[in-house]
Amino acid sequence: MNSSRLKSLHLVLAAATLAFAALGVQAQELKIGYVSLDKVLRDAVPAKAAQTKLEAEFSKREKDLNEFGTRLKAAGDKLEKDQPTLAESEKTRRQRDLIDQDREFQRKRREFQEDLNQRKNEELASVVERANKVIKQIYETDKYDLILQDVVFASPRIDITDKVIKALNAQQGGK
Template sequence: MTLVFAASAQAAEVKIAFVNSSTLLEQAPQADIAKKKLEKEFAPREKEIRDAQQTAQNLENKLNRDGVTMSDSERSKQEQELNRQLRDLQRMQSNFRDDLNLRKNEELGKLQRVVLSAIKDVAKSKGYDLVLAEGVVYAAPQVDITNDVLTKLQQDVKSGK
């Protein structure tokens, strides 16, 4: 009878692993690639905003410096131009933030899919039945496969996946 229970317990043994997905999302080389891609994509608009800020700052400085000697109509015209530039700048900044956040979320979604695929690949190749992620209070080092998955992600980048 004891042998039957031992064999039954052994057959029901489940191989479990843990992965720290936050670490993977931060340290995956794909995350750096996505970040550089976004920086390159948004660099021209960021420069345009900096230029618009500088233009508005220059106009404000001119008004502060020369406003006293300007005629009322000229000063009023310059103040209206400054206000227009500041509104345009705020609109540009708002659109920039919205577009950047949208693209960041798109890239994060892609990265999450890549990381999930790598976790599944590592789990299958190492014979794990269950892989846990967030919400785990404790995971012993021998069940933590985070480094294995990170290695897989690095290999995928090197192989062009």
């Protein structure tokens, strides 16, 4: 190799070394955070308040539904007990009544579950929206480059979930 080619090769290697060193410095300065949304939705005061609100909103319907189920079971048990002494027409009539009541019970239970799920999704969406605002504030204030949710593994060193929960709880107290 002649000396000009050798100098060019040294310059390319030196430039590559500097580029990799610069990338290494940038990688070290990268600030990453992780938030467990499941933990936020389980432990934050606004999430607990939403759960309490849902329980209060649906407790009477749930109680009524449970009472209906208990009455239906008692009627079924009574029919089974009385069956040997009943006339065929009476037995058929009571069986039909039980079937109708069971359909009504199943319909009410399904409606209850659908309503509960819809309201739960609404309340959780509100908490998630508030959590995302808090996460964005932390992102901007603490100058994060990246904040992740729903990861397979994350080091506790980058887990900022408790910080998000603390900020959400502080907001709840202020409202």
